[in-house]
Amino acid sequence: MTKPHPSRNRSRDPERTRAAILSAARAEFVEHGFTGARTGIIATKAEVPQGLIYHYFEGKQDLFDAVMEEVFAPYFDGMMAMLSGAQEVGPDLLEQAIRLYFHFLKENPHVPRLLAWWMANQGWKDKPLVHKRELGAELEVLGAQRIAEGQAAGFIRPELDPGFVVKTFVDICLMWHMSKGSHLLECGLVEGCEDRDLEYLEHAIEVFMRGIATSPPSS
Amino acid sequence: MTKPHPSRNRSRDPERTRAAILSAARAEFVEHGFTGARTGIIATKAEVPQGLIYHYFEGKQDLFDAVMEEVFAPYFDGMMAMLSGAQEVGPDLLEQAIRLYFHFLKENPHVPRLLAWWMANQGWKDKPLVHKRELGAELEVLGAQRIAEGQAAGFIRPELDPGFVVKTFVDICLMWHMSKGSHLLECGLVEGCEDRDLEYLEHAIEVFMRGIATSPPSS
Amino acid sequence: MTKPHPSRNRSRDPERTRAAILSAARAEFVEHGFTGARTGIIATKAEVPQGLIYHYFEGKQDLFDAVMEEVFAPYFDGMMAMLSGAQEVGPDLLEQAIRLYFHFLKENPHVPRLLAWWMANQGWKDKPLVHKRELGAELEVLGAQRIAEGQAAGFIRPELDPGFVVKTFVDICLMWHMSKGSHLLECGLVEGCEDRDLEYLEHAIEVFMRGIATSPPSS
Amino acid sequence: MTKPHPSRNRSRDPERTRAAILSAARAEFVEHGFTGARTGIIATKAEVPQGLIYHYFEGKQDLFDAVMEEVFAPYFDGMMAMLSGAQEVGPDLLEQAIRLYFHFLKENPHVPRLLAWWMANQGWKDKPLVHKRELGAELEVLGAQRIAEGQAAGFIRPELDPGFVVKTFVDICLMWHMSKGSHLLECGLVEGCEDRDLEYLEHAIEVFMRGIATSPPSS
DNA sequence: TATGAATGAGGGTTCATTCAT
DNA sequence: TATGAATGAACCCTCATTCAT
Numbered sequence: 001m002t003k004p005h006p007s008r009n010r011s012r013d014p015e016r017t018r019a020a021i022l023s024a025a026r027a028e029f030v031e032h033g034f035t036g037a038r039t040g041i042i043a044t045k046a047e048v049p050q051g052l053i054y055h056y057f058e059g060k061q062d063l064f065d066a067v068m069e070e071v072f073a074p075y076f077d078g079m080m081a082m083l084s085g086a087q088e089v090g091p092d093l094l095e096q097a098i099r100l101y102f103h104f105l106k107e108n109p110h111v112p113r114l115l116a117w118w119m120a121n122q123g124w125k126d127k128p129l130v131h132k133r134e135l136g137a138e139l140e141v142l143g144a145q146r147i148a149e150g151q152a153a154g155f156i157r158p159e160l161d162p163g164f165v166v167k168t169f170v171d172i173c174l175m176w177h178m179s180k181g182s183h184l185l186e187c188g189l190v191e192g193c194e195d196r197d198l199e200y201l202e203h204a205i206e207v208f209m210r211g212i213a214t215s216p217p218s219s
Numbered sequence: 220m221t222k223p224h225p226s227r228n229r230s231r232d233p234e235r236t237r238a239a240i241l242s243a244a245r246a247e248f249v250e251h252g253f254t255g256a257r258t259g260i261i262a263t264k265a266e267v268p269q270g271l272i273y274h275y276f277e278g279k280q281d282l283f284d285a286v287m288e289e290v291f292a293p294y295f296d297g298m299m300a301m302l303s304g305a306q307e308v309g310p311d312l313l314e315q316a317i318r319l320y321f322h323f324l325k326e327n328p329h330v331p332r333l334l335a336w337w338m339a340n341q342g343w344k345d346k347p348l349v350h351k352r353e354l355g356a357e358l359e360v361l362g363a364q365r366i367a368e369g370q371a372a373g374f375i376r377p378e379l380d381p382g383f384v385v386k387t388f389v390d391i392c393l394m395w396h397m398s399k400g401s402h403l404l405e406c407g408l409v410e411g412c413e414d415r416d417l418e419y420l421e422h423a424i425e426v427f428m429r430g431i432a433t434s435p436p437s438s
Numbered sequence: 439m440t441k442p443h444p445s446r447n448r449s450r451d452p453e454r455t456r457a458a459i460l461s462a463a464r465a466e467f468v469e470h471g472f473t474g475a476r477t478g479i480i481a482t483k484a485e486v487p488q489g490l491i492y493h494y495f496e497g498k499q500d501l502f503d504a505v506m507e508e509v510f511a512p513y514f515d516g517m518m519a520m521l522s523g524a525q526e527v528g529p530d531l532l533e534q535a536i537r538l539y540f541h542f543l544k545e546n547p548h549v550p551r552l553l554a555w556w557m558a559n560q561g562w563k564d565k566p567l568v569h570k571r572e573l574g575a576e577l578e579v580l581g582a583q584r585i586a587e588g589q590a591a592g593f594i595r596p597e598l599d600p601g602f603v604v605k606t607f608v609d610i611c612l613m614w615h616m617s618k619g620s621h622l623l624e625c626g627l628v629e630g631c632e633d634r635d636l637e638y639l640e641h642a643i644e645v646f647m648r649g650i651a652t653s654p655p656s657s
Numbered sequence: 658m659t660k661p662h663p664s665r666n667r668s669r670d671p672e673r674t675r676a677a678i679l680s681a682a683r684a685e686f687v688e689h690g691f692t693g694a695r696t697g698i699i700a701t702k703a704e705v706p707q708g709l710i711y712h713y714f715e716g717k718q719d720l721f722d723a724v725m726e727e728v729f730a731p732y733f734d735g736m737m738a739m740l741s742g743a744q745e746v747g748p749d750l751l752e753q754a755i756r757l758y759f760h761f762l763k764e765n766p767h768v769p770r771l772l773a774w775w776m777a778n779q780g781w782k783d784k785p786l787v788h789k790r791e792l793g794a795e796l797e798v799l800g801a802q803r804i805a806e807g808q809a810a811g812f813i814r815p816e817l818d819p820g821f822v823v824k825t826f827v828d829i830c831l832m833w834h835m836s837k838g839s840h841l842l843e844c845g846l847v848e849g850c851e852d853r854d855l856e857y858l859e860h861a862i863e864v865f866m867r868g869i870a871t872s873p874p875s876s
Numbered sequence: 877t878a879t880g881a882a883t884g885a886g887g888g889t890t891c892a893t894t895c896a897t
Numbered sequence: 898t899a900t901g902a903a904t905g906a907a908c909c910c911t912c913a914t915t916c917a918t
Contacts, residue, residue, distance in 0.1 A: 012877070033339060035255035039913060049879045051915075060913065116339035119401045120252060122332070129401075164422040168391060171398070175390035182338045182348075203383040211430030231896055233902060258888060268904050273889065275902095450898070471777060473693035477892060487900045489894075498892065554777035557839045558690060560770070567839075602860040609832035610825060617828070620776045620786075641821040649868030669917055671881060696909060706883050711910065713881095 018056045020046040026067045030110045033117040034064050068118075071110055072129060076139060078104060083142050091155050091213070093146065095205055098169055102201050105177040112177035140166060157214050165212055172204050237275050239265040245286045249329045252336040253283050287337075290329055291349045295358060297323060302361045310374050310432070312365065314424055317388055321420050324396040331396035359385055376433050384431055391423050456494045458484040464505045468548045471555040472502050506556075509548055510567060514577060516542060521580045529593050529651070531584065533643055536607055540639050543615040550615035578604060595652050603650055610642050675713050677703040683724045687767045690774040691721050725775075728767055729787045733796060735761060740799045748812050748870070750803065752862055755826055759858050762834040769834035797823060813869050822869055829861050 024045035028037040039060055043050045057063040082100050105112050118129060140163065147162035156165070176197070230236065243264035247256040258279055262269040276282040301319050324331050337348060359382065366381035375384070395416070462483035466475040477498055481488045495501040520538055543550050556567060578601065585600035594603070614635070668674065681702035685694040696717055700707040714720040739757050762769050775786060797820065804819035813822070833854070 014877075017877085031341070033252065033254065035252065036340075038911090040911090050913090051880070052878060054914070055877070113339070113341070116335065119397055120332070120335035120339040121255075122250070122400050125400055160426070161418070161422060164419055165426075167395075167419075168423065168426060171394035172387060172390060175394050176386075178338055179390070181341050181344055199380070200383055200386075203380060204387065207379070207384075207387060207430035208426070209430075211426035211428075231902070236902075257886090259886085269888085270890075270905065271903060279888065452898075455898085469779070471690065471692065473690065474778075476890090478890090488892090489901065490899060492893070493898070551777070551779070554773065557835055558770070558773035558777040559693075560688070560838050563838055598864070599856070599860060602857055603864075605833075605857075606829060606861060606864060609829060609836070613828035613832050614824075616776055619779050619782055637818070638821055638824075641818060642825065645817070645822075645825060645868035646864070647868075649864035649866075669881070674881075695907090697907085707909085708884070708911075709882060717909070 014056075017046075017048060017052065021048060021053055021056055021063070022066060022070060025063050026071065026110055029064060029067055029117070030113045034060075034121065037064075039063075068114065068129065071108075071114055075104065075108070075111055079139050080142065083139070083146055090153070091150075091209065094150065094156075094169075095209060097143075097146075098173065098205055098208070099201065101170070102173045102176075102197075102204075105173055106197055109177070112174060112180075115174065116178045154214060156212050160212060169204075169208055172208065173201075176200055176204075236265075236267060236271065240267060240272055240275055240282070241285060241289060244282050245290065245329055248283060248286055248336070249332045253279075253340065256283075258282075287333065288349055290327075290333055294323065294327070294330055295349065298358050299361065302358070302365055309372070310369075310428065313369065313375075313388075314428060316362075316365075317392065317424055317427070318420065320389070321392045321395075321416075321423075324392055325416055328396070331393060331399075334393065335397045373433060375431050379431060388423075388427055391427065392420075395419055395423075452494075455484075455486060455490065459486060459491055459494055459501070460504060460508060463501050464509065464548055464552075467502060467505055467555070468551045472498075472559065475502075477501075506552065506567065509546075509552055513542065513546070513549055517577050518580065521577070521584055528591070529588075529647065532588065532594075532607075533647060535581075535584075536611065536643055536646070537639065539608070540611045540614075540635075540642075543611055544635055547615070550612060550618075553612065554616045592652060594650050598650060607642075607646055610646065611639075614638055614642075674703075674705060674709065678705060678710055678713055678720070679723060679727060682720050683728065683767055686721060686724055686774070687770040691717075691778065694721075696720075725771065726787055728765075728771055732761065732765070732768055733787065736796050737799065740796070740803055747810070748807075748866065751807065751813075751826075752866060754800075754803075755830065755862055755865070756858065758827070759830045759833075759854075759861075762830055763854055766834070769831060769837075772831065773835045811871060814871050817869060826861075826865055829865065830858075833857055833861075 021042065024042045027045060028042045039053060040050055043053055053063065057066060082097055118124065143166040144162035147156060147165045150156040151158045240261065243261045246264065247261045258272055259269055262272055272282065276285060301316055337343065362385040363381035366375060366384045369375040370377045459480065462480045465483060466480045477491060478488055481491055491501065495504060520535055556562065581604040582600035585594060585603045588594040589596045589600070678699065681699045684702065685699045696710055697707055700710055710720065714723060739754055775781065800823040801819035804813060804822045807813040808815045
């Protein structure tokens with residue numbers, strides 16, 4: 001009566017399988033957030049049976065955490081490298097940082113998307129964005145430090161709160177990418193040409209750098 | 220069939236009931252977003268039987284739309300009034316607009332919360348934020364107009380794209396309130412004192428106004 | 439706080455109201471059967487508030503019974519009148535009865551429709567079709583009697599069971615109208631011309647009368 | 658989330674499970690029709706959790722379709738085989754067909770029951786009775802053809818519409834079994850002895866064959 | 877490791893019916 | 898009588914998760 005094993009495993013490559021699940025999960029979480037994501041759909045997208053997810057991850061939450069980890073590790077690492085790697089602190093460093101950040105978001109669209117979900121869902125309140133490391137805080141400290149150095153060097157007006165400066169520039173870049181596609185304010189969607197991104201970047205740098213500089217650039 | 224039941228508190232005040240449901244729904248949507256919100260919990264919070272929700276609203280989606288309408292109507296109305304009401308265009312108008320907007324968000328915390336969910340959920344893509352009116356677009360046009368007037372009057376550097384200027388200032392205010400409570404960047408949470416809000420507002424105005432001004436204020 | 443009676447009754451004509459409900463109910467039961475019918479829709483169709491139904495009827499079941507009564511009373515009455523009214527029993531009486539029955543069904547399409555629902559739903563098993571009277575049985579007895587008279591008079595073959603004869607002719611007529619519109623066997627739907635009904639009637643009479651006659655009509 | 662539960666009898670026999678669901682569904686649909694059937698009761702009868710139904714079927718409708726398919730496939734197949742299989746066309750072929758059909762309905766009581774529901778529910782109007790095949794139409798064509806052959810051979814009166822002849826004989830058999838148990842006309846229920854079925858069959862054949870024959874049998 | 881059947885707690889929604897006004 | 902808000906038990910279906918194979 002008992003049927004002999006009718007099916008065999010296809011890929012038999014744990015590494016690949018895990019990656020497939022993770023990738024499918026990322027897409028699903030990006031699109032629907034944690035609550036809206038369906039493990040069944042993730043399995044389908046990853047072309048694995050539903051149950052297999054639970055061999056690689058402890059559950060939906062764990063899978064989500066893994067996705068966040070995978071997505072934000074390079075984000076934080078890159079930021080750290082960038083901020084800590086520059087030798088000479090000048091106006092250029094900050095400008096470069098902004099550009100780098102902006103382009104990173106542009107090229108990794110899941111980052112702003114997942115951040116948007118993260119921010120919306122205040123349920124996580126006390127959970128750090130990335131599980132293992134407390135890079136968020138570190139990053140900010142480092143960024144603020146660099147700003148402070150800029151202030152000491154006379155490029156940046158000393159009365160500004162370094163933390164605020166960092167937040168302002170991060171927020172402007174982030175918001176541009178997070179609000180893409182939502183009809184919140186239509187700005188930038190009008191023409192539909194991709195260069196709007198870069199145009200906005202230039203605008204933001206213009207305004208922002210001038211806003212924090214000690215003296216207006218002769219430009 | 221389905222012999223009904225002994226009743227308890229037939230309150231008999233439709234106006235009140237509807238408001239209770241709407242209010243409970245707002246809280247639930249704010250906390251969990253559309254997908255995560257549970258009609259059962261809304262009913263419990265509103266102290267009505269679950270079925271009654273469907274007497275007042277066509278379904279979860281309709282309820283959500285009603286909440287959005289209710290929340291954003293004053294938002295758009297206030298913005299419009301403010302922007303269109305000012306006679307003389309000077310640097311003060313813009314500054315006042317920023318302050319007004321910032322305080323509105325501060326005093327109506329569901330607005331940034333719901334906006335955060337809205338932005339995260341790109342599924343709505345082609346749905347205007349508020350059902351009946353297309354105020355979002357109107358607002359931006361009006362704001363941009365005012366900026367252009369400022370440029371014509373010589374207060375604002377003419378090479379800036381008015382739409383971008385509006386977006387920058389909106390985003391800075393919005394992001395501050397949206398990111399409250401999420402451990403994204405810890406900025407502003409450190410002390411926990413409420414004045415951080417106002418401090419940041421002053422900072423933002425400082426930087427932003429200087430960034431867009433034609434000549435640096437003598438400060 | 440308590441609102442003064444904001445609405446007045448419109449029609450204030452109990453007779454009319456009852457009739458409206460009954461009529462709407464009939465349409466709804468015809469279309470969806472007892473289980474599928476919705477009291478809410480009946481109320482809407484009748485343009486009365488939901489609750490009003492319960493002033494006129496005890497509930498859905500009672501309403502259904504009332505509809506059945508109203509629909510089948512003329513059915514049974516007419517049959518009785520026809521069968522009992524004829525004086526002379528000849529082949530014509532039976533043929534006329536068939537014609538009458540067939541046309542009655544044709545002109546009162548809810549009858550076959552409700553009968554179809556009734557037959558499908560064996561849950562009623564022990565409930566007579568019409569509440570108050572036991573006309574079904576009476577009718578058959580009377581019909582069978584007339585057949586027996588016909589047998590005695592030599593028009594109808596004596597070896598036939600009179601009850602069967604009645605049933606056969608009733609069933610043929612009934613089935614024609616009950617199966618209208620269902621793609622069971624497409625017969626009769628082909629041309630779509632209404633005369634198919636009458637053509638079939640002639641066919642049925644032809645076959646049936648010949649089938650029960652003692653000697654084939656010279657035709 | 659939703660930590661699952663201790664399990665009991667994981668039976669692990671998909672074939673069997675599917676069959677159990679289908680069988681329970683058939684019983685439920687027979688008894689209450691599509692609208693009146695409850696998936697919960699089906700699950701209970703089949704001794705499976707309610708959710709499992711949706712592993713095998715897409716929904717109630719799909720389940721219903723599967724039941725119809727399963728029930729009517731043999732019906733149509735048998736009819737086709739019978740009608741197409743006979744070599745010599747004589748009066749016997751038709752008589753045999755009637756007997757076969759009648760006995761099929763007698764031994765497969767769900768067929769008339771489901772047909773009754775189907776006929777009652779005109780909502781399906783444009784849906785063929787059985788999903789995949791259009792056998793209904795084919796069947797009638799074939800049946801009509803056979804009748805026409807009988808007319809050509811001189812057994813059946815040529816002025817009769819073959820389609821009508823088929824319908825008449827199908828309807829008589831069907832109606833007998835469909836009306837069983839409903840107190841429409843009490844005929845045949847009086848004695849309660851099972852032979853009434855066969856008695857009626859003989860009656861029907863007698864009347865019907867005589868009614869369509871070219872010349873009355875010498876009997 | 878892989879597979880997909882099995883599990884049962886809700887999820888949103890409907891509905892007949894009651895009742896205050 | 899008339900009105901429509903109120904009630905709560907189902908109903909169909911979904912879903913994260915477990916487990917036999």
